[in-house]
Amino acid sequence: MGIPLIEMINEYKIYIMGNEQVYANDNINLKIYSGEFVAIVGKSGSGKSTLMNIIGALDKPTSGKYILNGRDTSTMTDDELAEIRNKTIGFIFQQYNLLPKLTLLENVELPLLYAGVKASERRNKALKSLARVGLKEKYSQYPNQLSGGQQQRVSIARALAGNPSLLLADEPTGALDSKTSREVLNFLKQLHSEGNTIVMITHDNAIALEAKRVVRIHDGKIIFDGDTEEYATKFQTSH
Amino acid sequence: MLQSFKLAIKAILSNKIRSLLTMLGIIIGVAAVIILVSIVAGYMGEMVKQFEEMGVNKISVFCRNMSTRRMNDSDMYNFWDEHPEWLDGLSPNVSLNNAVIKSGSENLDSTSIIGVSEDYLDIEKYTIEEGRGLVYADVVSRSSVCVVGSYVANTFYGSPDKAVSDSIKINGKPFTIIGVIETQDEDNFEEGGTDDFIWIPYTVATKMSRNGYINNYVLISSDTSYTNDITNELKKKLYDVFKNERLYNVTANSSIIKQLNEQIGTLTAMLAGIAGISLLVAGIGVMNIMLVSVTERTREIGIRKALGARQGVIMQQFVIEAAVTSTIGGIIGIVIGALATKSIGAMMEINANPTIWAVLLSFGVSVAIGLIFGYLPAKSAAKLNPIDALRTD
Numbered sequence: 001m002g003i004p005l006i007e008m009i010n011e012y013k014i015y016i017m018g019n020e021q022v023y024a025n026d027n028i029n030l031k032i033y034s035g036e037f038v039a040i041v042g043k044s045g046s047g048k049s050t051l052m053n054i055i056g057a058l059d060k061p062t063s064g065k066y067i068l069n070g071r072d073t074s075t076m077t078d079d080e081l082a083e084i085r086n087k088t089i090g091f092i093f094q095q096y097n098l099l100p101k102l103t104l105l106e107n108v109e110l111p112l113l114y115a116g117v118k119a120s121e122r123r124n125k126a127l128k129s130l131a132r133v134g135l136k137e138k139y140s141q142y143p144n145q146l147s148g149g150q151q152q153r154v155s156i157a158r159a160l161a162g163n164p165s166l167l168l169a170d171e172p173t174g175a176l177d178s179k180t181s182r183e184v185l186n187f188l189k190q191l192h193s194e195g196n197t198i199v200m201i202t203h204d205n206a207i208a209l210e211a212k213r214v215v216r217i218h219d220g221k222i223i224f225d226g227d228t229e230e231y232a233t234k235f236q237t238s239h
Numbered sequence: 240m241l242q243s244f245k246l247a248i249k250a251i252l253s254n255k256i257r258s259l260l261t262m263l264g265i266i267i268g269v270a271a272v273i274i275l276v277s278i279v280a281g282y283m284g285e286m287v288k289q290f291e292e293m294g295v296n297k298i299s300v301f302c303r304n305m306s307t308r309r310m311n312d313s314d315m316y317n318f319w320d321e322h323p324e325w326l327d328g329l330s331p332n333v334s335l336n337n338a339v340i341k342s343g344s345e346n347l348d349s350t351s352i353i354g355v356s357e358d359y360l361d362i363e364k365y366t367i368e369e370g371r372g373l374v375y376a377d378v379v380s381r382s383s384v385c386v387v388g389s390y391v392a393n394t395f396y397g398s399p400d401k402a403v404s405d406s407i408k409i410n411g412k413p414f415t416i417i418g419v420i421e422t423q424d425e426d427n428f429e430e431g432g433t434d435d436f437i438w439i440p441y442t443v444a445t446k447m448s449r450n451g452y453i454n455n456y457v458l459i460s461s462d463t464s465y466t467n468d469i470t471n472e473l474k475k476k477l478y479d480v481f482k483n484e485r486l487y488n489v490t491a492n493s494s495i496i497k498q499l500n501e502q503i504g505t506l507t508a509m510l511a512g513i514a515g516i517s518l519l520v521a522g523i524g525v526m527n528i529m530l531v532s533v534t535e536r537t538r539e540i541g542i543r544k545a546l547g548a549r550q551g552v553i554m555q556q557f558v559i560e561a562a563v564t565s566t567i568g569g570i571i572g573i574v575i576g577a578l579a580t581k582s583i584g585a586m587m588e589i590n591a592n593p594t595i596w597a598v599l600l601s602f603g604v605s606v607a608i609g610l611i612f613g614y615l616p617a618k619s620a621a622k623l624n625p626i627d628a629l630r631t632d
Contacts, residue, residue: 058545058625079549086547097542097629101253113242114547158546 003070005165005197006032006055011064013050013220024050025061026220032199034165037192039200039211039228047220049170052201056091056168057084069165086114090159094171096151098143104130104154105139111162129161130154133187149180156187167191169200173207185210205235240555247560250532251567261528262568264521265608269572269601270579271514273593276507277580281591283503287496294364295493296327296460298469302477302487304452310480310487312441315456318476325465328358332455333444340437341408342395349431350391352409354444360386360420362459369399370418377417378440385414389422390434407437410447414439466491511597515604522565522608529561529616540620541628550621557620561613562606569605573598 013025024047032038042048053059054066057073060081066073069088073081090111091097098107108126117125130136133153135146143151152172159167169188173181189210192198200211208214214231216224224231251258302310312331319326333354340347360372368389377384385407389399396402399419406413414437424433445451460469470489477487533540540553577593584591 053626056545058629079551082544082547082549085545091545093629097538097545099539099542101249110543111546114543114549114552 002033004031004067005034005036005069006030006199007065007067008054008061009065009067011054011061011066013047013054013059014062023220025054028064028220028222030215030222030225032197034197035192035195037189037198037200037212038215039202039208039213040215040217041202041205041208042217043203046217048201048203048217050220051217052168052170052199055199056089057081082114086111086162088165090162090164090167092152092155092159092167092169092172094174096143096148096155096175098151098154098158100143103140103142104135104146104157107143107154108158108161111158115162126157126161129157132160133157147180148176149183152176152180152184153187156184160191165197167196167198169198171202172200173202173204181207243556243559244563246556247563250560251564257528258564261525261564262571264524265518265565265568265605266572266575268514268518268521269569269605270576271517272511272601272604273573273576273597274579274583275510275514276597277576277593278583278587278589278591279503279507279510280594281580281584281589282587283499283506285589287499287503290492290496290499292364293492294362294459295463295496296466297362297492298458298460298466298473299490299492300456300458300473300477300487301490302454302481304450304454308481308486309452310477312445312453314476314480318473322469322472325460325469326458327461328362328459330356330359330362330457331441331445331453332359332457333441333448333453334455335409335444335447338409338447339411342391345395347391347395347407347435350435350437352437352439352444354441354448355438356441358459359438359457362457365420365423368419368421370403370416372418373438373440378442381442381446382440383412383414383443384417384440385409386418386420386438387416388420388434388436390428390430390432391437392416392419409437409439463493466493470494511600518601518604518608521568522612525561525565525608526612526615528564529557529613530619532560533557533616533620536620537623537628537631540623541625541631544623544625545629553623554617554621557617558610558613561617562609565605565609565612566602569602572605573602576601
């Protein structure tokens with residue numbers, strides 16, 4: 001298996017709320033290897049969003065280590081985290097998070113722009129990425145001219161543009177109807193089969209079952225970590 | 240960088256009314272600076288020009304002569320002899336205030352009459368239209384001759400050529416008109432105006448005056464560089480005579496112009512300062528709008544940061560947006576200010592041109608305003624936590 005892409009060692013994230021300490025992440029130990037398709041599942045308030053923020057290098061653990069691609073993020077500066085996000089992670093958000101005033105092409109170009117890629121190369125890569133999600137022809141349109149499913153595909157194209165080591169999807173189907181959700185999930189599966197590493201955050205067991213491995217979070221702790229079949233038998237009732 | 244400019248222009252265009260209102264403060268401020276500074280400079284330039292027309296080389300001496308302490312014409316001419324290279328001309332200036340002047344049976348009530356030397360024509364830079372001016376011989380022989388202004392000649396004798404050789408009575412004594420001076424001021428061609436005057440030899444005027452003292456002299460320096468020397472030497476000489484600084488006065492036009500220029504400088508700086516305050520207020524307006532803009536675009540900033548934008552990049556984007564806004568405002572302000580300066584100058588009949596330094600300064604200030612007042616909002620944008628930023632709707 002080699003070196004894990006993601007490694008969390010005794011990771012804690014503690015928030016101070018008034019006089020109380022809230023353990024959003026409570027001693028998380030987790031390894032995810034290149035090529036995996038992992039669903040992190042939990043109810044709202046379980047700490048899964050906190051975990052996703054730390055995996056996505058949007059936040060730093062209070063204590064413990066988070067090693068991404070061999071680099072410890074816990075001591076990094078804001079700008080170093082930005083660089084890690086830019087080079088290593090492709091984000092797919094529930095709300096797509098496309099910039100409404102930019103064209104699809106410009107949206108997809110953004111991570112490449114921040115990576116300092118030259119204009120012509122940026123355009124080429126962004127167009128290729130748009131082609132992968134089947135929206136190349138619409139490159140000059142604006143996000144509000146597209147359906148929700150199409151917008152999510154653009155955000156996937158944006159996540160893929162920089163060829164990141166990890167695709168991090170936060171409730172990728174949360175804002176979509178069941179038919180488009182299906183399409184998006186199939187697309188993620190396809191990306192996985194092409195060798196991409198995918199971590200998907202969801203509250204929905206049914207969605208989690210689409211992954212190969214499931215990590216269940218409850219009260220900030222990992223209460224299950226195993227393959228999907230095992231998870232399905234164990235948590236059938238709660239679904 | 241280029242991308243930041245594109246983004247800035249996009250952001251400005253996407254909120255046209257707001258951008259325009261933000262710029263309005265800068266437009267008004269910049270235009271005010273340019274108009275005020277340029278109009279004052281133009282107006283003062285006009286004043287300086289008038290002084291210069293009166294002669295930059297002119298030095299006036301006033302002294303309050305008394306029976307025991309007095310300055311005679313011979314003393315002044317001695318001064319010239321002592322420093323021949325300093326002066327080009329010298330004339331006493333004796334006003335006869337209560338003289339009765341008659342042309343035939345008509346009284347010339349408002350005509351000014353002064354006793355001067357043969358140099359006075361050159362000192363005033365006037366030219367003879369008809370006949371001749373006073374000469375040295377007229378002065379030493381105390382001839383009853385006079386040179387008149389064109390108003391006197393035209394009004395009482397019909398024309399300059401008719402006036403020459405005719406005579407005019409001053410305190411009952413007939414004076415032969417030997418010359419007429421060219422009209423100096425068409426707009427002021429009236430009784431008591433610029434061209435309503437009579438010059439007679441000062442020797443004659445002194446005799447006719449009540450006490451026979453000469454209290455005023457006019458000197459012309461050969462070069463303005465001598466002005467200080469002449470003024471100082473004269474003051475020394477006058478002090479030796481009068482022993483009291485309040486009894487005499489030496490005024491050089493060039494030093495008046497110098498003072499005037501200094502005052503113009505002060506006044507201009509003051510006005511620019513006042514107008515500058517409006518630029519400061521405009522800057523605060525820019526900051527205010529940029530802070531609103533940052534708040535409104537929190538989500539955008541969050542997305543950009545999540546995708547890997549470093550703090551510097553976000554910072555640059557907002558600072559450039561503020562700078563572009565205020566620079567566009569500054570350019571509009573400069574154009575409006577320049578046009579307004581021209582039209583106000585035309586209305587005031589002065590030659591007012593937007594001064595280059597006022598334009599450059601206000602342009603620089605408007606760019607600086609964008610950078611300075613854009614800094615704080617940009618900093619707060621750059622510092623935003625991407626998680627918090629993404630969470631807002």
